[in-house]
Amino acid sequence: MPDAILGSNDPRLLVLISLAGGPRHGHAIMLDVAGFAGLQLGPGTLYGAIGRLEDDGLIEPLTAVGRRRPYRLTAPGREALTDRVRQLGRAIDTGARRLRRAAS
């Protein structure tokens, strides 16, 4: 359960990471997350995360294309993602360093 411990399978974080690659609509986010994290977000989970991120001002909707509405990161969203990735990076670096030390 390392992902759960580090919180990196939080749907909101996954959506932020997906949108860091550019604006995407719901289905595109779902496919992207499945691609980079190997996780299949359910539609209710995905839109729950989108709703909370939008409420928090971390993402914003763009003009709908047909029935699909793309979303993009806002400046606070980019900042929050940067902080979280840095935090996770520190944890992963520490873990790798300790594992190397234990193996040697």
Next chain:
Amino acid sequence: MRWLLRLYPRSWRARYGVELEALLDELPRTPSVAIDLLRGAVVAHINSIGGSRHMTVEPGPLGRHPTIAALGALLVTTPTLLFVGGSLLAYQLGLPGMVAWWEPISAAMTASRLADLALLGAPAVAVLLAVAPLVRVEFGAATGEWRAAVHLRPRPANLLVVLVAAALGAVLALHIAAEFLLEGS
């Protein structure tokens, strides 16, 4: 599977319903998708109660039919209107011959305590029924504090029914109180 979207709060559906429908069209209809939608609906309801920054309490179906609500309120309060009107004409204004035929009707209308209560309670029910479609309550967080704002939509027909029902209720309540005091003295 789209019917599961009806389980989400109305405000949530207004915001994301179309997109989620489009997404569901792309997905297989599997039990896991259905369960995820159900879970999402529960979370959306919880968030709409306490987790989001804004919540609006709308009047629901009554809000779309304020005139029907006003007519319904008028209908509910009609027995009280007849009772108060008849009593005023017969006893206060003393219309000739009115007492003779009004008295049995009045006695029948107030034959039991329950009928008395119904006559007195009807205007209150009517007020609620007529005013409900006009009221919208918004809760929101501003500078960290929760605030509530009540918005009243002015609709003359409903407000007139509210005034009539409130006046009837007040007249009847005063009448009952006066009778009670007179009996006691």
